[in-house]
């Protein structure tokens with residue numbers, strides 16, 4: 465099941481209960497800010513998740529996935545590949 469645009473797995477997210485987040489596929493904007501460049505880009509292209517995109521893996525998604533604080537060492541990129549199967 466696709467839980468996010470970028471490949472993040474909501475069931476593994478520590479902010480889920482704390483913020484009452486339903487997942488970015490279910491809300492207009494993310495709980496953490498006015499907008500997310502990955503979510504906005506993906507939805508503008510009418511993809512369910514980034515793995516469906518011709519530009520996958522783009523620099524924006526790559527930077528999110530490997531961000532030192534918020535990234536997951538590329539796990540979300542692998543998940544997008546899984547969701548594409």
Ligand code: SF4
Nearest residue numbers: 468470488494500503
């Ligand atoms: S980083 Fe963006 S695309 Fe990924 S789950 Fe959060 S809001 Fe969605």
Ligand code: SF4
Nearest residue numbers: 505506514517520522
């Ligand atoms: S892979 Fe990059 S260009 Fe493609 S939808 Fe995701 S954020 Fe946008």
